[in-house]
Amino acid sequence: MALVGASQRVGSVGWNLIENIQRSGFSGPVYGVNPKYGSISGVPCYPNLDALPGPAEHVVLGVSMQRVEEQFDRAIAHDARAVTIIASLLGEEEAVAKMHERLIDKARRHDVLMAGPMSMGFHNFADGIRVFGFETRADHRAGGVALVTQSGSVINALVDCESRIDYNLVVSTGVDAGVTLADYVDFAVNLPSTRVLGVFIEAIRDVQTFCGALRTAKYRGIPVVVLKVGRSQQAARFVTSHSGALVGHDGAYQALFDRFGVTRVRSLDEMAVTLMMFAQPYQVVDGGLSVVHESGGERALMADLLADMDVPFAPISETTRRRLEASLDPGMPATNPVDVWGTGQDHDAVVSGCLHALMSDDSTAIGAIVSDRGIGGRVYERYVDLAHAVSKSTAKPIFIVSSNQGSGFSDTAIAATRRGVPVLDGMPNFAAGAKHLMNYCEFGARNAMRMPVLAEPVLQRWQRMLGQHSVMTTRALELLSASGLAAVPAITVQNGMQAVRAAQSLGLPVVLKTASTKVSHKTDSGGVSGPLHDMHAVHQAYVRMARQHGDSIAVSPWRTDVVAELLLGMVDDEQLGPTVVIGAGGIDAELLDDKVFAVPPFDRDEALRLLDRLRCRPLLNPGRGRSGADIGALCRYLARFSQLVAGLGDAIKEVDINPLAVTPYGCEALDALVVRASLPSRRPLTDIAMPRQGAV
Numbered sequence: 001m002a003l004v005g006a007s008q009r010v011g012s013v014g015w016n017l018i019e020n021i022q023r024s025g026f027s028g029p030v031y032g033v034n035p036k037y038g039s040i041s042g043v044p045c046y047p048n049l050d051a052l053p054g055p056a057e058h059v060v061l062g063v064s065m066q067r068v069e070e071q072f073d074r075a076i077a078h079d080a081r082a083v084t085i086i087a088s089l090l091g092e093e094e095a096v097a098k099m100h101e102r103l104i105d106k107a108r109r110h111d112v113l114m115a116g117p118m119s120m121g122f123h124n125f126a127d128g129i130r131v132f133g134f135e136t137r138a139d140h141r142a143g144g145v146a147l148v149t150q151s152g153s154v155i156n157a158l159v160d161c162e163s164r165i166d167y168n169l170v171v172s173t174g175v176d177a178g179v180t181l182a183d184y185v186d187f188a189v190n191l192p193s194t195r196v197l198g199v200f201i202e203a204i205r206d207v208q209t210f211c212g213a214l215r216t217a218k219y220r221g222i223p224v225v226v227l228k229v230g231r232s233q234q235a236a237r238f239v240t241s242h243s244g245a246l247v248g249h250d251g252a253y254q255a256l257f258d259r260f261g262v263t264r265v266r267s268l269d270e271m272a273v274t275l276m277m278f279a280q281p282y283q284v285v286d287g288g289l290s291v292v293h294e295s296g297g298e299r300a301l302m303a304d305l306l307a308d309m310d311v312p313f314a315p316i317s318e319t320t321r322r323r324l325e326a327s328l329d330p331g332m333p334a335t336n337p338v339d340v341w342g343t344g345q346d347h348d349a350v351v352s353g354c355l356h357a358l359m360s361d362d363s364t365a366i367g368a369i370v371s372d373r374g375i376g377g378r379v380y381e382r383y384v385d386l387a388h389a390v391s392k393s394t395a396k397p398i399f400i401v402s403s404n405q406g407s408g409f410s411d412t413a414i415a416a417t418r419r420g421v422p423v424l425d426g427m428p429n430f431a432a433g434a435k436h437l438m439n440y441c442e443f444g445a446r447n448a449m450r451m452p453v454l455a456e457p458v459l460q461r462w463q464r465m466l467g468q469h470s471v472m473t474t475r476a477l478e479l480l481s482a483s484g485l486a487a488v489p490a491i492t493v494q495n496g497m498q499a500v501r502a503a504q505s506l507g508l509p510v511v512l513k514t515a516s517t518k519v520s521h522k523t524d525s526g527g528v529s530g531p532l533h534d535m536h537a538v539h540q541a542y543v544r545m546a547r548q549h550g551d552s553i554a555v556s557p558w559r560t561d562v563v564a565e566l567l568l569g570m571v572d573d574e575q576l577g578p579t580v581v582i583g584a585g586g587i588d589a590e591l592l593d594d595k596v597f598a599v600p601p602f603d604r605d606e607a608l609r610l611l612d613r614l615r616c617r618p619l620l621n622p623g624r625g626r627s628g629a630d631i632g633a634l635c636r637y638l639a640r641f642s643q644l645v646a647g648l649g650d651a652i653k654e655v656d657i658n659p660l661a662v663t664p665y666g667c668e669a670l671d672a673l674v675v676r677a678s679l680p681s682r683r684p685l686t687d688i689a690m691p692r693q694g695a696v
Contacts, residue, residue, distance in 0.1 A: 001131075002049060002056035002080075004071050005063040006032030008040050013062040013086055013133040017121075018043055023138065024123075024130035031056060049078040058082045060121075062133050065090060068117065069099055076110045083107070085116030085174065086133040100177065107178050114178025120152035123159070126168040126193045141166045141418075144195030145279050146188035148173065150181055150202045154227075157268050158198070158275075164417040165275055168193040182210035189217040189224075196278040198271055201228045204253075207576055214260035223278045223440050225263045227271050228253055251581060252573035255597035261443035263436045273429040274436050276422040282397040284441045287365030288314030289434055290358035291337035292351060294371055298403055298427070299339050302370060305431040311438065313337060314363040323360075327353030352386045359394040365441070366434055367398040370427065377410065379423055384416040391421060397437075399423075401430045449603045458483050462644070463651055466676060473515045473554040476672035480657070483644050485637060487669040488661075490554045499542040500535045502555040509533045509558040512541050513671060514549040522671070531558035559670065563629040564619040565659035568638065568669075570600070570645045572653050572677065578645050582638060584616040585659040592616070600642035607638040620662060627664035634667050653677040 001021070007014025014032075018040050021030055031052050032045035039045050046052050049059070059075040061068055061083060068087050075083045085103075090096065100117070107114040115122075121132035125142040134152075136159070143166020147158060152172040159170050168191060171184045181201065186209055188197050197217060204210050217224050231250045257264050263278075265271045289311055293299040306313065316324075316336045324334035327350050329342030336358060340350045351369065359367045367390075369383050379400070387398045400416065400423040413423035424430050461482050471479065477487035491502040492515050503510045511530025513522055522528045527549055529541040538555075545553055567585035572578050580602075583595030594615045598606065608631070611617055622628030637660075645655065654675035661668050 001026070001028060001058045001060065002031045002033050002052060002075075002078075003043075003060050003062060004033040004049070004075075005061065006034050006037070006040050006043065006045055007062075008037060011135070015040075016133050016135055017060060017062050017086075017131065020121075020123075020130040020132045020136065024128050026129045029054065049074050049080075052078075056080055058084070058131075060084045060086065060131055060133075061116075062086045069102065072103055072106065076106060076112060080112065082113040082115070084119060084121060084131055085114065086119060086121060087116075088118050100175065104177050112178075116174035116178070118152075119174030120155060120172035122172065123167065123170040125166075125170075126191060136160050137163070139163065142193070143167055143279070144193055145198065145275055146191065146194045146196070147171070147198045147200075147275075148181060148184045148188060149198075149200035150174075150176055151200050154200045154268065158272055162272055163414045164422065165272065165279065166418065176205060180206045180209070182206035182208075182213060185210060186213035186216070189213050189220065189222055194222055196223045196225065196275060198225045198275050199227070200271075201226060201253075202230065204575065211256070211260070214262065218260055221444070223263060224260070225265060225271060225274050225278065225436070226257060227265050227268065228257075249573065249575075251595070251597040252571075252576040252579040255579045255599045256576055258597070259599040261440060263440060265432070265436070267429075269426065270429050270432050273424050273426070274433045276417060276424060277397070277399065277430075277433040277437055278440075280397050280399075280417075280422050281420045282391065282395055284397060284437045285365050286441060286445065287363050288312040289366050289368070290314045290316070290361065290364040291368045291370055292355050292358065293337055293339050294341040294347075294351075296339045296341075298370060298372075299337050302337060302427055302431070305427055306434075309431050309435045311431055311435045314358070314361060314365070316358065316361050316363065320357050320361040323357035324354055327357065348382055348386065351383070352390070355386065355390050355398070356393070359390055359396055359398065364396065366437060367394075367396060368401050368430065368434075369398070370401045370403070370430075373402050379410050379412040379416070381412050384412060384419075384421060384423070387421045388416070388419055399430065401427060403427060447605070449606060458644075458647075462648060466651065466674060470673070470675045472673050473513055473671060476674045477669060479674060480669050480672060484640060485644070485669065486666060487672065488556045488559065490556045492552060492554050493542070494551045494553075496539045496542045496546075499538050499553065499555055503532070503535060503538045506555065506557045508535075509560075510538060510555050511558045512538070512545055513554045513556070514545055515552040515554045516549045556670070559661050559663070559668070561627075561663050562661045563627065563664060564616065564662045565670075566616075566662060566667075567595070568641060568657040568660045570641075570652070570655040580638075580642050580645055582610055583614065589658060598642065601646040602639060602642045604632075604635040604639045607635040607642075610638070611635070629662040630664055630666050633665070634662055637667050651677055 003017045005014045006018055009015055030043055032040050032043045033049060034045055035047035037045040059080040061071050063071055065087050068085060072083060120134055123130045123132055125140060145165050145167050146169040147167060148171045150173050155170060155172055169188050173181045173184060185199060188194055265274055313336050321334045324338060332342045338354050340354050358364055369387055371383060373379055383400055387400055391398045398421055402425055416423050462479055465479050474490040474492045477490050480487040493499045493502050509531035514527035529545060532538045532541055542553055565585040567583045567589045569581045570578055578600055580598045580600050581595055584592040596610045596613045598610055620629040656673040657669045659670050661670050
């Protein structure tokens with residue numbers, strides 16, 4: 001290894017590179033490259049790469065931006081196989097972009113692995129090598145958590161300011177142009193020592209490799225915890241349909257994460273707690289949460305937090321209730337969660353007895369002692385010892401949870417966490433982490449999806465009927481019907497008399513909708529009229545609508561037995577491929593913003609899980625004199641639509657069914673839009689091959 005820019009100036013990148021590589025215990029030859037020095041801290045130093053006594057396979061550039069390209073060229077001439085660029089590429093935007101492109105091109109042409117630019121480097125604790133250009137704490141221990149981040153500052157927060165997490169690999173990807181975030185993730189999940197993986201994502205540039213790595217993680221049982229920034233950005237290119245306006249770029253990411261069982265967190269605090277909770281040695285089983293409190297008020301606060309996050313308390317048995325009564329002071333309620341602070345006499349025995357009772361209950365999956373810290377942020381050692389003893393007798397995870405932040409550098413907290421009883425800061429983060437553990441357990445218990453493929457004639461018929469154009473209403477409904485997806489009959493008419501005859505053949509009442517391809521949101525622009533109960537109203541409505549939107553108008557029956565209106569659509573995301581969106585439909589679809597996303601294809605069981613995540617889901621149930629929806633038929637419809645999308649991912653850009661009328665005996669598309677793809681789209685992500693042989 002050659003460290004270009006090695007320096008004796010304490011605190012500089014060149015100094016930190018020397019110090020960190022020496023701390024790592026790397027056994028291979030290391031050379032400094034700087035004409036100012038003969039050696040630095042015992043590392044021999046040479047004026048340039050040509051002067052080295054032997055070849056350097058890995059060249060690290062800790063130099064200024066102005067010298068990066070020159071030193072990169074020298075590394076290529078030296079026949080280096082890998083170059084890590086710590087330097088930041090800052091300056092005039094166009095000039096920096098051109099330099100960046102040149103570096104990428106040179107790396108590809110010369111088959112050189114390029115990490116960075118703008119990387120902080122990496123810590124490979126598992127293999128004993130640390131190439132890191134910045135100050136870091138000296139007490140790192142090799143563990144089972146891997147962290148890959150596109151933001152270098154995250155390393156400061158999650159690695160250098162948090163001693164309770166022991167890592168096997170920490171990587172700052174930098175610009176992510178040579179070796180990508182996806183490559184590092186793939187490397188991390190194939191390390192034998194990886195037990196849980198954290199990933200901080202700004203954007204995924206190599207989606208296929210990333211998804212292949214997620215498949216490997218799923219296969220190996222490695223939880224993946226992701227913090228993806230940019231949730232609030234809406235993709236400007238999705239403007240044609242309701243589906244496009246609803247899905248946005250982040251919706252496609254969420255669908256991808258859901259497909260592979262990825263745990264998504266929303267803050268660095270939540271990520272740290274979730275990584276610690278996944279890294280503890282005990283497996284989470286099906287069940288609820290049992291909690292021991294020493295404060296009635298904080299017990300109520302925890303109940304509120306868990307209710308907000310839909311985290312269930314374990315429903316304890318009568319046997320467990322009697323065991324709690326035997327441990328508690330007289331008059332203290334024997335419930336879960338339990339408040340153990342009564343007289344304060346023999347308090348440790350009370351805590352131990354209650355925790356034993358709760359953890360022995362078959363309905364308990366996760367346990368916790370929630371307590372305020374002592375003076376000076378002290379973590380009570382006796383609680384740690386009690387929890388550790390109980391965990392060994394039940395083999396279920398137990399956590400020590402404080403009511404607020406502050407134990408990240410407590411020696412007791414660090415030692416307890418490493419013993420398998422994590423000490424966590426803050427009830428909200430613990431509640432979120434408990435939810436993540438339960439969700440991951442549920443995901444792992446799911447049956448493999450049944451993926452029937454639509455017959456080739458169905459796909460060919462769709463492509464033939466669609467032709468080279470985007471279609472609306474009548475033609476779009478015909479396309480759905482031809483694919484086995486129920487759609488309301490629609491007759492396109494060109495004058496008022498034709499509208500009347502169409503209404504006579506379909507039966508009153510009817511609804512009129514403009515068939516103009518220039519109008520996407522019909523209701524907003526006066527392009528829908530109904531219900532119409534007589535022929536005069538039909539004729540008048542046609543005349544009025546034709547004057548505003550043109551002669552081509554569709555006539556359909558008005559449906560009166562609708563339980564609820566949903567939106568069902570598809571958008572082809574530029575990076576992530578086809579994404580299905582399901583949500584509350586009708587004219588207020590965008591206003592309600594009630595939606596879920598999925599990678600196609602999916603089966604009926606997954607369709608039901610998606611429906612259950614909608615806020616409008618209760619509207620599909622029977623109640624107050626009205627019939628409920630045929631949920632089975634709806635799930636079959638959603639699954640078949642997803643299979644159609646997967647089969648036609650290269651032919652369509654968007655599909656928008658709104659509303660999808662859900663009735664007591666099925667469901668039916670009442671209006672639809674299909675947007676033809678101008679260019680072939682990406683294949684569905686689920687086409688990615690399973691992990692390569694020998695990955696595990």
